[in-house]
Amino acid sequence: MAVERDPGRTSWPRRALAHPLFWPALTLLLLLLGNGALNPGFLALQWREGHLYGNLIDIGNRAAPLILVSLGMTLVIAARGLDISVGAVLAISATVAAWMIAGGEGAGSRLPMPLAVAAALAVAALCGLWNGLLVVRAGMQPIVATLILMVAGRGIAQLISGGQILTIYYPPYFYFGNGYLLGLPFSLFVVAAVCGLLYVALNRTALGLFVRAIGGNPLAAHVAGVPARAITIGLYVFCAFSAGLAGILVSSNVRSADANNAGQLLELDAILAVTLGGTLLTGGRFSLAGSVLGALIIQTLTTTIYSIGVPPQINLMVKAALVFVVMLLQSADFRASMRGLLRRRPAGGEMR
Amino acid sequence: MNARNESARTAASGRQQEPMQRRRFDPKYLPLTVTVALFVAMAATGGVLYEGFLSPQVMLNLLIDNAFLCIVAVGMTFVILSGGIDLSVGAVIAFTTVLLAALVQRQGWHPLAAIALALSLGTVYGAAMGLLIQRFRLQPFVVTLAGMFLARGAATLISVDSISIDHPLMTAVAYLRIPVGGGYSLSLSALIALLAVAAGIVLAHATRFGRTVYAIGGSESSALLMGLPVAATRIAVYALSGFCSALAGVVVTFYMLSGYGLHALGLELDAIAVVVIGGTLLSGGRGYVAGTLVGVLVLGLIQTLIAFEGTLSSWWTRIAIGVLLLLFCLLQRVFERTRRLTLGVA
Amino acid sequence: MNAGPSPPGSSHVLQARGIGKRFAGIAALEGVDLCLRAGEVHALMGQNGAGKSTLIKVLTGVLAADSGTLELQGQPIAPASPVQAQRLGISTVYQEVNLCPNLSVAENLFAGRFPRQRWSGLIDWRSVRRQSRELLEELNLRIDPDRLLGEYPVAVQQMVAIARALGVSARVLILDEPTSSLDEHEVEELFAVIRRLRERGMAILFVTHFLDQVYAVSDRITVLRNGRCVGEYAAADLPHAALIAAMVGREMAAAPAARPAAEADVPRQMVLQAQGLGRRGQLAPTDLELRGGEVLGLGGLLGSGRTELARLLFGLDRAETGTLRIGGQAVRLHGPADAVAHGLALCPEERKTEGIVAELSVRENIVLALQARRGWRRFLSRAAQNDIARRFVDALGIKTASIETPVALLSGGNQQKVVLARWLATEPKLLMLDEPTRGIDIAAKQEIMNEILRLARTGMAVLFVSAEMEELLRVSDRIAVMRDRRKAGELPGGCGEDAVFELIAGQ
Amino acid sequence: GEKNPAGGERIVLGFSQVGAESEWRTANTESIKSAVQEAGIQLRFSDAQQKQENQIKALRSFIAQRVDVIAFSPVVESGWETVLREAKAANIPVILTDRAVKVSDDSLYVTLIGSDFVEEGRKAARWLLEQSPLKDGTEPVRIVELQGTVGSAPANDRMKGFKEVIAANPRFQVVRSQSGDFTRAKGKEVMEAFLKAEGSSIDVLFAHNDDMAIGAIQAIEEAGLKPGQDIVIVSIDAVRGAFEAMMAGKLNVTVECNPLLGPQLVDAIHAVREGRPLPKRIVVEESVFTREQAAEVFPTRRY
Numbered sequence A: 001m002a003v004e005r006d007p008g009r010t011s012w013p014r015r016a017l018a019h020p021l022f023w024p025a026l027t028l029l030l031l032l033l034g035n036g037a038l039n040p041g042f043l044a045l046q047w048r049e050g051h052l053y054g055n056l057i058d059i060g061n062r063a064a065p066l067i068l069v070s071l072g073m074t075l076v077i078a079a080r081g082l083d084i085s086v087g088a089v090l091a092i093s094a095t096v097a098a099w100m101i102a103g104g105e106g107a108g109s110r111l112p113m114p115l116a117v118a119a120a121l122a123v124a125a126l127c128g129l130w131n132g133l134l135v136v137r138a139g140m141q142p143i144v145a146t147l148i149l150m151v152a153g154r155g156i157a158q159l160i161s162g163g164q165i166l167t168i169y170y171p172p173y174f175y176f177g178n179g180y181l182l183g184l185p186f187s188l189f190v191v192a193a194v195c196g197l198l199y200v201a202l203n204r205t206a207l208g209l210f211v212r213a214i215g216g217n218p219l220a221a222h223v224a225g226v227p228a229r230a231i232t233i234g235l236y237v238f239c240a241f242s243a244g245l246a247g248i249l250v251s252s253n254v255r256s257a258d259a260n261n262a263g264q265l266l267e268l269d270a271i272l273a274v275t276l277g278g279t280l281l282t283g284g285r286f287s288l289a290g291s292v293l294g295a296l297i298i299q300t301l302t303t304t305i306y307s308i309g310v311p312p313q314i315n316l317m318v319k320a321a322l323v324f325v326v327m328l329l330q331s332a333d334f335r336a337s338m339r340g341l342l343r344r345r346p347a348g349g350e351m352r
Numbered sequence B: 001m002n003a004r005n006e007s008a009r010t011a012a013s014g015r016q017q018e019p020m021q022r023r024r025f026d027p028k029y030l031p032l033t034v035t036v037a038l039f040v041a042m043a044a045t046g047g048v049l050y051e052g053f054l055s056p057q058v059m060l061n062l063l064i065d066n067a068f069l070c071i072v073a074v075g076m077t078f079v080i081l082s083g084g085i086d087l088s089v090g091a092v093i094a095f096t097t098v099l100l101a102a103l104v105q106r107q108g109w110h111p112l113a114a115i116a117l118a119l120s121l122g123t124v125y126g127a128a129m130g131l132l133i134q135r136f137r138l139q140p141f142v143v144t145l146a147g148m149f150l151a152r153g154a155a156t157l158i159s160v161d162s163i164s165i166d167h168p169l170m171t172a173v174a175y176l177r178i179p180v181g182g183g184y185s186l187s188l189s190a191l192i193a194l195l196a197v198a199a200g201i202v203l204a205h206a207t208r209f210g211r212t213v214y215a216i217g218g219s220e221s222s223a224l225l226m227g228l229p230v231a232a233t234r235i236a237v238y239a240l241s242g243f244c245s246a247l248a249g250v251v252v253t254f255y256m257l258s259g260y261g262l263h264a265l266g267l268e269l270d271a272i273a274v275v276v277i278g279g280t281l282l283s284g285g286r287g288y289v290a291g292t293l294v295g296v297l298v299l300g301l302i303q304t305l306i307a308f309e310g311t312l313s314s315w316w317t318r319i320a321i322g323v324l325l326l327l328f329c330l331l332q333r334v335f336e337r338t339r340r341l342t343l344g345v346a
Numbered sequence C: 001m002n003a004g005p006s007p008p009g010s011s012h013v014l015q016a017r018g019i020g021k022r023f024a025g026i027a028a029l030e031g032v033d034l035c036l037r038a039g040e041v042h043a044l045m046g047q048n049g050a051g052k053s054t055l056i057k058v059l060t061g062v063l064a065a066d067s068g069t070l071e072l073q074g075q076p077i078a079p080a081s082p083v084q085a086q087r088l089g090i091s092t093v094y095q096e097v098n099l100c101p102n103l104s105v106a107e108n109l110f111a112g113r114f115p116r117q118r119w120s121g122l123i124d125w126r127s128v129r130r131q132s133r134e135l136l137e138e139l140n141l142r143i144d145p146d147r148l149l150g151e152y153p154v155a156v157q158q159m160v161a162i163a164r165a166l167g168v169s170a171r172v173l174i175l176d177e178p179t180s181s182l183d184e185h186e187v188e189e190l191f192a193v194i195r196r197l198r199e200r201g202m203a204i205l206f207v208t209h210f211l212d213q214v215y216a217v218s219d220r221i222t223v224l225r226n227g228r229c230v231g232e233y234a235a236a237d238l239p240h241a242a243l244i245a246a247m248v249g250r251e252m253a254a255a256p257a258a259r260p261a262a263e264a265d266v267p268r269q270m271v272l273q274a275q276g277l278g279r280r281g282q283l284a285p286t287d288l289e290l291r292g293g294e295v296l297g298l299g300g301l302l303g304s305g306r307t308e309l310a311r312l313l314f315g316l317d318r319a320e321t322g323t324l325r326i327g328g329q330a331v332r333l334h335g336p337a338d339a340v341a342h343g344l345a346l347c348p349e350e351r352k353t354e355g356i357v358a359e360l361s362v363r364e365n366i367v368l369a370l371q372a373r374r375g376w377r378r379f380l381s382r383a384a385q386n387d388i389a390r391r392f393v394d395a396l397g398i399k400t401a402s403i404e405t406p407v408a409l410l411s412g413g414n415q416q417k418v419v420l421a422r423w424l425a426t427e428p429k430l431l432m433l434d435e436p437t438r439g440i441d442i443a444a445k446q447e448i449m450n451e452i453l454r455l456a457r458t459g460m461a462v463l464f465v466s467a468e469m470e471e472l473l474r475v476s477d478r479i480a481v482m483r484d485r486r487k488a489g490e491l492p493g494g495c496g497e498d499a500v501f502e503l504i505a506g507q
Numbered sequence D: 001g002e003k004n005p006a007g008g009e010r011i012v013l014g015f016s017q018v019g020a021e022s023e024w025r026t027a028n029t030e031s032i033k034s035a036v037q038e039a040g041i042q043l044r045f046s047d048a049q050q051k052q053e054n055q056i057k058a059l060r061s062f063i064a065q066r067v068d069v070i071a072f073s074p075v076v077e078s079g080w081e082t083v084l085r086e087a088k089a090a091n092i093p094v095i096l097t098d099r100a101v102k103v104s105d106d107s108l109y110v111t112l113i114g115s116d117f118v119e120e121g122r123k124a125a126r127w128l129l130e131q132s133p134l135k136d137g138t139e140p141v142r143i144v145e146l147q148g149t150v151g152s153a154p155a156n157d158r159m160k161g162f163k164e165v166i167a168a169n170p171r172f173q174v175v176r177s178q179s180g181d182f183t184r185a186k187g188k189e190v191m192e193a194f195l196k197a198e199g200s201s202i203d204v205l206f207a208h209n210d211d212m213a214i215g216a217i218q219a220i221e222e223a224g225l226k227p228g229q230d231i232v233i234v235s236i237d238a239v240r241g242a243f244e245a246m247m248a249g250k251l252n253v254t255v256e257c258n259p260l261l262g263p264q265l266v267d268a269i270h271a272v273r274e275g276r277p278l279p280k281r282i283v284v285e286e287s288v289f290t291r292e293q294a295a296e297v298f299p300t301r302r303y
């Protein structure tokens, strides 16, 4: 047969270049290095009060909620869905947790903290179940189905909080979003745990195969006996659950729950992270690691804007410019046409 | 053997014969009909519950107050039909209002010249995004999201404050009311919106461009193999959406008589929702421009219902919008249930 | 300054010389020559994956050739896209139906060349409708041009694709396996049209795996094997056996092994029993029994309800009436997942929409149904997956670079084999095959027949749907015939074609 | 209006609120609702979800419902001309609360009850120049500013007022200014970045609202600095959280922006109904609270 394999020719740089995560990773690296060049202190890490301190740690800690949400979003998108209610679910979970813990200054927690956290996560998962049922059972288009919760969810959160920002005075709760374990923010460990869980679920069970089959061709997967409906519902539940987890981190970090503003526009950031990571919004191809990188890129962008002293009026312009650069860098077609231009130009020069 | 085939065939052809006469009611219009019927039912419920709800002016206000949404949604319908999405529409509206206001109020341009510039800028902007999407195979979501940041950024760059407009021509047009009889009236914007819908319907259903958009949304690879101009059409679709956004921006400028970088915040989501409620599939290829108009009216009606209720706190307002949306979409699904197997995903 | 002697009579319309095309590591075509002449039907033959579709894509600008030249009536051409090829007068029906299911039949026929009203420039729907009727009429296809294409089964879509290609008044017509999903009547209709077009001087390229069809309509045959040209022959001078030998590269018994005499003494357990199974608009209440170790053939015309019956048995559509017993137990199937759990398998008719998951690899496609049957927790190890995949790749002769190749990159026939392998891998109690041999070459078809018979001998029940009467008669123990969406009757295995046709015709 | 049980015509008020984007806004809504209820006025309340379009729609529907008085807190200053003309044509008096509008014709509204954002910015700056621990000295004072949502009226005006006064003393310099979107989370995030970029050379934090200041305080503490001492913190609004922070010594001063406009609104409504003349602008009493006053004032705070 005319199979041709020449391992000597595909050297490792070539293989690295072809890896789908290469460009997101390179982008992140360039962003960080660029920052380091502009502001030498940016990459510095110090040991302060028993933990690491610096911009890199901040980026990690800040990005944690976005990473969590992006992971859930990736899976939903992989199965040809979309969840725009994540911001609202985050707000609900944060509010539920804060409401159950609340109490006054020094008053301790109203209900036991584990109960509060469990309740918050359960409510979030319930939200996911609701979304999943609307999509799968009622057959609504994902964007409308989740739009309903996106609109009503914040209302529910505000109903719980009575329109107030619920301030939390119970110090043990602060650990989730502010605490450190082994010198690193605790939130990073939460992210790592979820990543580990997903790795096992997708690579050590058949779920990964099923999700990709559903994303590639839902009808064919269904005909092949894959429980496509149950899995799809499960993915919505997971997505909402991870948004709930993010809600715990966020409310713990700012020691309060702001039903109106928590997770505002999170859905856009999460979808942006997912796309930057190389996942196709049309389903089929997805990359969880890519989404993590995407979320880190977004957070680094934000932190960059804050730390290089951009006037706030042009925040958006800078962000737009960076997103354009990032996505063009990642486009194989763009790189090809650039190469074409570079190649053509010297040739043209010789002719003249 | 041929003789046998022949006899089998004659037997079969009687069965294969399908009713060729035009059916009275084509099932492909069912979703649209259901949506319209539900709209009417919802309006009637409002009429029973609230005094003055069914007054013609309230219904006309639906059009007046949602004219810009309607115009944007027409462009968005084409984008979604082609299998894409355009998140930049709200930002382009904001940019247009600021640009118009700045040109007219600060630079002393004639409004018509400013409008012409704004419309062409919007079109070019949309086309540029379409070019990126088409040429470099970028995902529409990211390109138009960056486009949204850019347009809003540009708007705040021109002016952080809102700029009021008091140019006599602009105010005259803004106050213009077109009587429709019985003491009721319509604004010029509403008329433009209706024209946009009409133009959209013709464009979608009676031109090659429109049918190509549907084909691309149905299957891009097939469209390519059928020899349709996929690249040009895709770019044109985004250009059209850019134009519609700019036109909506002009309408908003008249509606608010001001230019402001924070106008039309989050409008992209409303526009998408309206298109989808109107029965267009987000995955592309199926839907109607006329449905979009109904979608706009439905969203407007929900808001009007809540305004007439008048006792809801802020959070109950949100919950009520969600519940009404849910009811509407659920009923829509229940009535549309076809016998075909529909898998919940996709 | 035309190089070389001008061809005799200059009837050469399209000439390809030395065409080469490589896909990452695989040479799909190497130095292929092809010459189409006006007023001739040219058959392109070869096994699955021989490079037929690739050659056609090169001719029509879908793919760019790595080497070689194309000439159209003596002028060198280099179509860069299907649009350009169409403008040059090359009209094509590709192997997979490449139309838009969300547009109406009429729109699919005319997309890209809609007639327009003189005064407004808008599409003239009246004349679109009228011309569609005429076009469909030419193929004797009685369907409503206003209905969405996706509502029709692939067979009809295939005919519409052909009608579209006919509608373009072209110099060259290329048909890639147009007959794979058609039954004999449709094929006859098509051939009548092809002959008419040949009379008019059109050059026609035609791909098929059916030898009878080749001899029925073509004047000349080019055979490809593993991407190389084996030779060009005049159809009249090439005996069947020689053609097969040219394609396969070795001598092959022309008459396939017939079904061994029924081993009547094997105890046959009832596997599935349907009573009054039906659904409004799809299938009149039907009784059906399937026993282990037997092959039940399902015959009938296009649209007679065979696919519907299989779908109902598999729970893909919900039955409205009747009962279903599997292994003696009454069950209600809530969907394919249920059916698979009960040991049923359905290899669906529509490969592209219900069969393959294009982005997944050959391995993943093959293990998908088996994994679904095992549930998500009992994950097949990678080694086990590789094992199964390799076994079926070898057994069915699936031509692929590796088992990790995405199925999308396989040739049509090989994709079909992958879907078949998926279901064979589940080792079900009842295997339902809806047109499993569509687009599969003759050598592989024999392999598959043998595999089906082997499985039946191991005690599996098989429901076999096929439009090919010969195939059906060869493997079936019993034949059920469908007509008008109801079961017209059952015949024993040894019955002749006549009896089946009588039932089909309702006499 | 409809008959009320007492016999007289019951006044119907249509009120369009911006939204429920902050505690301040919620307090504002509560104040209006309770005051109106006490006065026996029937309220038609509409929430605009922070969108001007929605607010205009709400006003149109009030006109269609023929309410007796319309009141609203405009989302933005401009863009009200058309709908206010319609209200005038329908003979419905309009009262503005909280924020002003820009219209060519003053008669389009009766009066504005509300705070002056520019003045709030000025007050914050004045306290810094005149009363803060940094007022004397020769070293330059480095200020970082947490702005509200870019382009929003309070952000624009507070910044304007602050700049105007601070310009008088060249020692005081705004070295960094970034938007924190009026939220705690963003306030904290931006402050973290400021602290990393500027090290410990920040002397003053000026936040456009208390929530951002509260978020920033957390960031300052986590960086190992003492808010209120190492960095002087000035903010605006005077919500409960700010008082708690002041009592803990973490916030130096907050400029009051009073949301309790309800009673004044009711007075204005009665005046309008009875045809009494009203000033074009009714100013709300607002003060500046410092750390020292915090514990004393705290129990009386209602929001």
Ligand SMILES: Nc1ncnc2c1ncn2[C@@H]1O[C@H](COP(=O)(O)OP(=O)(O)OP(=O)(O)O)[C@@H](O)[C@H]1O
Binding pocket: C023, C024, C026, C028, C046, C047, C048, C049, C050, C051, C052, C053, C054, C055, C095, C399, C400, C401, C409, C410, C411, C412, C413, C414, C439
């Ligand atoms: N895009 C592609 N990338 C990689 N390999 C490809 C691609 N397209 C085709 N091939 C390979 O080229 C070979 C020839 O495929 P082709 O589709 O031409 O076969 P075919 O003769 O049409 O077969 P069939 O009868 O099954 O349709 C196959 O081995 C196939 O796997």
Ligand SMILES: Nc1ncnc2c1ncn2[C@@H]1O[C@H](COP(=O)(O)OP(=O)(O)OP(=O)(O)O)[C@@H](O)[C@H]1O
Binding pocket: B016, C141, C142, C143, C152, C153, C155, C156, C300, C301, C302, C303, C304, C305, C306, C307, C308, C349, C467, C482
């Ligand atoms: N040649 C045809 N002309 C018109 N309609 C057809 C034709 N063939 C099928 N149909 C329509 O397609 C629908 C589905 O047919 P179905 O696939 O069930 O038939 P089938 O017996 O499985 O035939 P096959 O599997 O050979 O295509 C029916 O509604 C029928 O009206």
Ligand SMILES: [Mg+2]
Binding pocket: C052, C053, C054, C095, C176, C411, C412, C413
């Ligand atoms: Mg082929």
Ligand SMILES: [Mg+2]
Binding pocket: C153, C306, C307, C308, C349, C434
């Ligand atoms: Mg069939």
